[in-house]
Amino acid sequence: MKHYNPMMVQSPSQTVGPYFALGLLREGDKVFTNVLISGNTEGERIRIEGCVLDAERRPIEDAMIEIWQANCHGRYNHPLDEQDKPLDPEFMGHGRASTDIKGNYRFETIKPGSVPGSDNSTQAPHINVIVFARGMLSHAFTRIYFEDEAANQDDPVLTSIADPAHRNTLVARREETEGVIIYRFDIQFQGEHETAFFDA
Amino acid sequence: MNLKIKRFGPRDWKVHPPYLYEHYRSTPPRSPRKPLIPLIQTLSELTGPVYGQDAVQPGDSDLTTNAGRGGEAIGERIIVTGRVLEEDGRPVPNTLVEVWQANAAGRYFHKRDQHDAPLDPNFSGAGRCMTNAKGEYQFVSIRPGPYPWGNHYNAWRPAHIHYSLFGQAFVTRLVTQMYFPGDQLLPLDPIYNGVPDEKARQRLIAKFAHDVSEPGRALGYRFDIVLRGREETPFEVRK
Numbered sequence: 001m002k003h004y005n006p007m008m009v010q011s012p013s014q015t016v017g018p019y020f021a022l023g024l025l026r027e028g029d030k031v032f033t034n035v036l037i038s039g040n041t042e043g044e045r046i047r048i049e050g051c052v053l054d055a056e057r058r059p060i061e062d063a064m065i066e067i068w069q070a071n072c073h074g075r076y077n078h079p080l081d082e083q084d085k086p087l088d089p090e091f092m093g094h095g096r097a098s099t100d101i102k103g104n105y106r107f108e109t110i111k112p113g114s115v116p117g118s119d120n121s122t123q124a125p126h127i128n129v130i131v132f133a134r135g136m137l138s139h140a141f142t143r144i145y146f147e148d149e150a151a152n153q154d155d156p157v158l159t160s161i162a163d164p165a166h167r168n169t170l171v172a173r174r175e176e177t178e179g180v181i182i183y184r185f186d187i188q189f190q191g192e193h194e195t196a197f198f199d200a
Numbered sequence: 201m202n203l204k205i206k207r208f209g210p211r212d213w214k215v216h217p218p219y220l221y222e223h224y225r226s227t228p229p230r231s232p233r234k235p236l237i238p239l240i241q242t243l244s245e246l247t248g249p250v251y252g253q254d255a256v257q258p259g260d261s262d263l264t265t266n267a268g269r270g271g272e273a274i275g276e277r278i279i280v281t282g283r284v285l286e287e288d289g290r291p292v293p294n295t296l297v298e299v300w301q302a303n304a305a306g307r308y309f310h311k312r313d314q315h316d317a318p319l320d321p322n323f324s325g326a327g328r329c330m331t332n333a334k335g336e337y338q339f340v341s342i343r344p345g346p347y348p349w350g351n352h353y354n355a356w357r358p359a360h361i362h363y364s365l366f367g368q369a370f371v372t373r374l375v376t377q378m379y380f381p382g383d384q385l386l387p388l389d390p391i392y393n394g395v396p397d398e399k400a401r402q403r404l405i406a407k408f409a410h411d412v413s414e415p416g417r418a419l420g421y422r423f424d425i426v427l428r429g430r431e432e433t434p435f436e437v438r439k
Contacts (some may be wrong), residue, residue, distance in 0.1 A: 008288070011425045019312065031349065118435065140232060141239070
């Protein structure tokens with residue numbers, strides 16, 4: 001790490017606790033939802049679906065998942081992303097969901113385009129994820145990749161994970177049910193299939 | 201032409217609680233055990249959701265009335281104000297702050313909270329506000345009550361207000377809690393004490409602020425929040 005001497009101490013993270021929905025996922029709220037798309041959003045519609053599991057593979061019924069992603073052209077809706085690609089006014093790219101009693105969560109979104117990585121590399125299409133839960137004093141970062149993307153082979157982040165089984169926990173499985181394209185992405189805290197988490 | 205974005209400094213793990221902290225009994229089954237994978241920040245981490253004024257409705261920042269039932273919440277009225285800063289002291293302007301809390305009796309307006317304390321129909325316990333150009337925010341509420349929980353025998357959470365902040369990028373996201381000065385429950389609380397560093401723990405305690413107090417109406421507290429700041433080395437890409 002380079003010399004980094006900030007003036008102030010960071011504020012520490014604390015758990016979201018069991019009652020976060022009261023503040024962060026209010027009933028009927030239009031601002032924070034698990035639906036990222038409108039009727040006019042560009043791109044291939046997909047559903048992200050998965051289960052959050054603890055060390056004993058018991059479902060976690062009070063986790064919150066947030067996602068952040070580029071639009072279908074591979075541009076983030078953020079002032080610092082000045083790439084020469086179109087913005088989609090119908091796509092902000094942020095979603096928030098909680099798990100249900102069975103530990104399941106879901107998002108309705110579109111498949112993102114690829115975005116540049118470090119040293120002029122290209123990253124395979126991916127969705128950035130933060131996991132919060134009761135019992136987590138600090139949140140965890142992970143990413144969702146898509147199993148049908150050839151670009152995964154060369155993705156600088158995926159290939160930085162040495163163990164193939166660990167790497168594979170980031171690759172969502174494609175299913176198609178009644179015309180809906182579903183990518184399944186389970187999140188597991190421990191065990192053989194422990195999800196790869198990042199120090200981002 | 202190149203696109204250059206300054207990267208953010210690392211999460212300081214002397215400051216942030218570890219995933220596994222046994223005194224908080226829910227952490228053992230919910231903590232990753234494999235080492236975290238280092239991630240060099242790219243456009244994905246250096247951008248993040250931007251919520252504007254349209255995310256906040258008038259009245260959202262007054263929790264004493266925003267339950268919308270026409271009445272006023274029961275409890276000791278408080279005004280909480282402060283600044284959202286980056287580690288180098290630079291303010292974070294126009295960023296959304298979300299808060300939620302228990303009522304004056306120590307009960308959350310949430311179906312899973314079965315604590316035997318009264319609900320207050322005039323208190324939902326949720327609020328939102330934006331920081332201004334100087335990074336300042338303010339909301340009005342009532343002082344939340346402490347409440348028992350099942351972590352260990354005779355366990356009580358100190359009075360606290362939950363905070364959720366975005367900052368300017370995906371990696372500056374922070375969810376934390378604000379505590380009150382002089383609370384005797386703090387030394388006994390495994391959530392507060394999950395923070396490894398004493399100086400960092402102090403960051404979570406608001407300061408009583410007589411100058412923020414409103415005569416005849418509400419007591420004032422000041423609570424600043426410090427998010428990760430920017431490094432010198434940028435992420436760079438051909439546009």
